[in-house]
Amino acid sequence: MKASLSGATAIVGIGATEFSKDSGRSELQLCLEACKAALDDAGIAPRDVDGLVTFSMDSSPSIMVGRGLGVAELRYFSLVDYGGGAACATVAHAAAAIAAGLADVVVCYRAFNERSGRRFGSGDAAIQARGESPMAQHFGYYSPYGLITPAAWVAMAARRYMHKYGATSEDFGRVAVAARAHAATNPAAWFHGRPITLADHQSSKLITDPLRLLDCCQESDGGVALVVVSAERARDLPGKEVLITGAAQGSAHDQQMMTSYYRDDITGLPEMGTVARQVWSQSGLGPDDIQTAVIYDHFTPFVLTQLEEFGFCGRGEAPDFIRDGAVHLGGRLPLNTHGGQLGEAYIHGMNGIAEAVRQVRGTAVNQVPDVHNVLVTAGTGVPTSGLVLSAA
Amino acid sequence: MTRPQPVIGRDNAYYWEGVAKGAVLIQKCTACGSLRHPPSPMCPECQSLDWTTVKATGHATLHSYTICHHPLPPWEEGPYAVVLIDLEIEDSDRRPRIVCGAKGIANEDLRIEMPLSLVFENGLVFAGPAREGGAS
Ligand SMILES: [Zn+2]
Numbered sequence: 001m002k003a004s005l006s007g008a009t010a011i012v013g014i015g016a017t018e019f020s021k022d023s024g025r026s027e028l029q030l031c032l033e034a035c036k037a038a039l040d041d042a043g044i045a046p047r048d049v050d051g052l053v054t055f056s057m058d059s060s061p062s063i064m065v066g067r068g069l070g071v072a073e074l075r076y077f078s079l080v081d082y083g084g085g086a087a088c089a090t091v092a093h094a095a096a097a098i099a100a101g102l103a104d105v106v107v108c109y110r111a112f113n114e115r116s117g118r119r120f121g122s123g124d125a126a127i128q129a130r131g132e133s134p135m136a137q138h139f140g141y142y143s144p145y146g147l148i149t150p151a152a153w154v155a156m157a158a159r160r161y162m163h164k165y166g167a168t169s170e171d172f173g174r175v176a177v178a179a180r181a182h183a184a185t186n187p188a189a190w191f192h193g194r195p196i197t198l199a200d201h202q203s204s205k206l207i208t209d210p211l212r213l214l215d216c217c218q219e220s221d222g223g224v225a226l227v228v229v230s231a232e233r234a235r236d237l238p239g240k241e242v243l244i245t246g247a248a249q250g251s252a253h254d255q256q257m258m259t260s261y262y263r264d265d266i267t268g269l270p271e272m273g274t275v276a277r278q279v280w281s282q283s284g285l286g287p288d289d290i291q292t293a294v295i296y297d298h299f300t301p302f303v304l305t306q307l308e309e310f311g312f313c314g315r316g317e318a319p320d321f322i323r324d325g326a327v328h329l330g331g332r333l334p335l336n337t338h339g340g341q342l343g344e345a346y347i348h349g350m351n352g353i354a355e356a357v358r359q360v361r362g363t364a365v366n367q368v369p370d371v372h373n374v375l376v377t378a379g380t381g382v383p384t385s386g387l388v389l390s391a392a
Numbered sequence: 393m394t395r396p397q398p399v400i401g402r403d404n405a406y407y408w409e410g411v412a413k414g415a416v417l418i419q420k421c422t423a424c425g426s427l428r429h430p431p432s433p434m435c436p437e438c439q440s441l442d443w444t445t446v447k448a449t450g451h452a453t454l455h456s457y458t459i460c461h462h463p464l465p466p467w468e469e470g471p472y473a474v475v476l477i478d479l480e481i482e483d484s485d486r487r488p489r490i491v492c493g494a495k496g497i498a499n500e501d502l503r504i505e506m507p508l509s510l511v512f513e514n515g516l517v518f519a520g521p522a523r524e525g526g527a528s
Contacts, residue, residue, distance in 0.1 A: 121463070122463060123463060123465065126396075127393075127396050127465075129399060130399060131399070131401075132401045132402070133401075134401075134403070136399045136401075137399045137400070137401050137403065137404050137431075138430070139399065140396070140398050140399025140400075141398075141430055141490075141491060142474075142491055143396040143399075144395055144396050144397060144398055144493075144516050145474050145491060145492055145493040145516070146395075146460055146465050146467075146468060146472055146474060146493070147458075147460075147474040147491060148465070149460075149463070152458050152460050152474065155458035156456050156457070156458050156474070156476055156491075157456070159456045159457060159458060159504070160455065160456040160476075160504065163456070163504045205461070205462070206459075206461045206462075206471075207461060207462050208458050208459065208460045208461060208462070209458055209459040209460075209461065209471075209499075210458075211458075254436075256430075259491070261455075261456075261476050261489055261491065262429060262430070262488070262489050266455075266456065266476075
């Protein structure tokens with residue numbers, strides 16, 4: 001593959017609101033606060049922004065964000081589909097636009113009141129899907145039977161993974177224990193100062209068997225924004241460059257929205273395999289070159305699957321890979337050092353990209369030594385995306 | 393709030409009409425013979441728009457399941473199972489999958505690969521204990 005995108009652009013600013021359960025303000029305001037913070041971090045004036053990218057699910061229209069920021073003109077604006085699968089793709093779209101000359105300064109954003117407003121875990125969206133649209137018909141294969149929550153959609157695949165590979169609930173629990181350990185020392189995390197044990201995980205209530213409460217990410221209010229410019233422009237800015245060396249989206253054979261149950265084998269995430277092949281090829285890197293990773297953790301079982309898709313271990317081997325602390329600080333591959341969406345906040349994956357930037361800059365609260373390259377992934381069970389961020 | 397009803401459109405009406413009459417129908421490409429589910433207007437194997445349906449025998453095996461505890465929808469009285477099943481199709485070695493509810497099996501008795509039979513009720517299909525001779 002021609003690696004024209006790799007290293008051509010950089011993330012030069014990150015910004016966020018506080019992460020809470022009730023922000024007390026509008027999603028648009030959260031968005032604008034995060035965007036302004038990211039631009040301040042980058043040292044770029046808001047009027048210089050000429051591109052905006054967000055999720056198709058986001059409620060803040062690019063023109064209202066542009067108006068609030070006082071941008072002179074927008075030359076590139078794009079929405080990425082499929083829920084949390086869009087997170088890293090916002091940066092991929094920004095990088096592609098800048099590399100193609102369609103924009104110079106692109107802000108990627110996601111902001112919502114996901115806890116105090118519409119809660120994804122309620123099942124309401126699936127229940128209320130109606131009409132002739134293909135996606136409404138899709139949800140209609142499941143809602144009459146009560147398969148209506150993201151946790152339940154993941155649980156169906158997780159149960160088969162357990163059957164095929166002999167994985168246990170404790171194997172899932174170790175992912176949560178690591179996340180909460182990292183959140184415990186991150187003052188920005190909702191679960192700051194509140195680590196859990198594997199016993200806590202095992203005694204947490206069943207949400208949708210085999211998933212327990214502590215296998216499930218939080219519900220959060222907040223916003224995160226990222227500023228992307230060319231690598232050339234980044235060199236003239238005050239901060240340390242964080243190069244985008246891999247950026248890709250992926251959807252695979254017989255892809256469904258959260259219910260890819262019709263493939264011969266439902267224990268993998270081949271759409272993430274599509275992402276993995278691309279980001280490794282673009283960056284010229286592989287699993288051994290990654291010092292720390294932010295692996296999308298809406299539900300713990302798919303963290304294991306993603307480690308397998310990226311080749312950190314073989315199929316079905318992730319439970320062994322993580323068993324002895326490999327994903328904790330000091331381990332072979334510290335994961336989600338901000339606490340992840342299980343521990344810091346659920347901002348649809350965007351807070352994880354910010355953490356990856358901090359790790360490359362060397363400014364994370366749970367800093368991993370000598371970080372050169374960080375892998376970041378987006379939402380799983382859906383068409384998804386990923387990034388490799390690297391030091392210059 | 394009552395149990396949601398199927399969402400029916402032009403592309404999938406055959407499926408829900410079949411279920412309402414007591415049969416699970418699976419789309420079969422007239423051109424190349426391949427089976428597909430969920431419904432789609434075009435055959436992914438050969439791009440033909442011509443299709444017919446074949447009827448599942450009523451025998452199935454459990455591919456996976458989850459038992460939903462929380463949130464409990466108002467139409468359910470306690471933790472309930474949702475199952476993913478491999479359907480037997482006569483004269484075919486393909487085993488298309490569907491998601492449905494479970495009926496007449498205790499949640500704790502569910503085992504992956506266990507045999508099941510289809511049960512039809514109120515316009516929906518459920519997996520029940522295996523019976524001799526199929527379900528329809
Ligand atoms: Zn065909």
